[in-house]
Amino acid sequence: MKDPSERIGYLIWQISQAYTLRFERALRPLGLTQTQFSTLVRLSLDGPLSSAELARRCGVTAQSIGTALRSLVERGLVERHPHPTHGKIIEMCVTAAGEALAQQGETALEPCEQETLEPFLPQEQELVRAHLRRMLGALNAPALGPGNGSQYDGT
Template identity: 40%
Template structure:
């Protein structure tokens, strides 16, 4: 058990996540988008034609949240949704020209924040840290509550 004077790893990870999110929100404010909207635009810049469900999984939000994010982005003319050519009930999401321009510009400032993270690592780089994070993710994902008999 961690004593009261020590900080738990999960608390430190959460604090870093909050600092990173706050920095990204501030960086994205001039572009009039938030972090979830940036995530959608970024994912679509990497792979066009994703469904809302696929975007929700990639951006780690609920389908309901993704629906709201997409409606907002579509209303601003940054994305367009069109029926899949075979599965007509599925809407594919693509960046518009305005969306492509915005994500190129916004990604420059987000990349600056990512570079700050990279620069904070020892000469070995982020690789060992990312490997350790992956092991931590797997360990937490494998956890299940203990049952009492």
Template identity: 40%
Template sequence: MKHPDRRTGYVAWQIGQIMASRIERTLRPFHLTLAQNSALIQAAFDPGVTSATAARRASITPQSMGTAVNGLVERGLLERRTAPGDRRTHRLHATEAGLRLAAEAGAAVDATHAEALEVLTPTEQEQAHSLLLKLLASLNPAAMDVDNAP
């Protein structure tokens, strides 16, 4: 029998916690939280995404995403726009400053990821990534919507 701390889900949770902490440290100089970074990236890669969709994709509550979006709007990094015929649904669009910050923060996060994964060979990294995406697709299909974004 496996020790309970070695169950796949628990190990994945531990890795997620460690990576979240590392990425939070990486984002601090950019004055971004994990949720804000997610909102900014989603608006940059999928202009017009709704806050609700962004929250589902990131596996966070709509309230947390709303707080993140409010902070980005206040900083002039995101804009909320209404869609024609639907004045209640706000669509998120990154501003020029938001796009620049998303690119800068993204490069820093990429470096953090590369550093964390350097213990694995490139083939192992691809295998781990593929298996994790398969689990994510099963557990949170909405997170996979980003693959279908324009």
């Protein structure tokens, strides 16, 4: 039997668990979950998207994005608008309040980022990010956003 710490999946899972606790703790005062925060950031960066594309880019299920969107719409952080050319598609758009809250979330998460990268020298930190983006691109390219290997057009 192989030691679990020799498996990349185990290491990613353990890092994810540890980071998620810090991430959730940092966002709790803002009343945001990880999925809600990711939704606000994706919409702020990428513009209007369908809920299906949001789910792909956030790496969550359609049900999870639906729950996050309901709450964000109720809070006035996201609005629904008909797609300009596809009659059946509803796009989600971030409001000014949603963008402001996403920015507050970014600020709140900065200590998590610093703590996570602390073991690495400054020149190694970008290399760590690059390797993680490469792994993510291989497993879920839409999560990298448009122009980063995503095969989806936002619909």
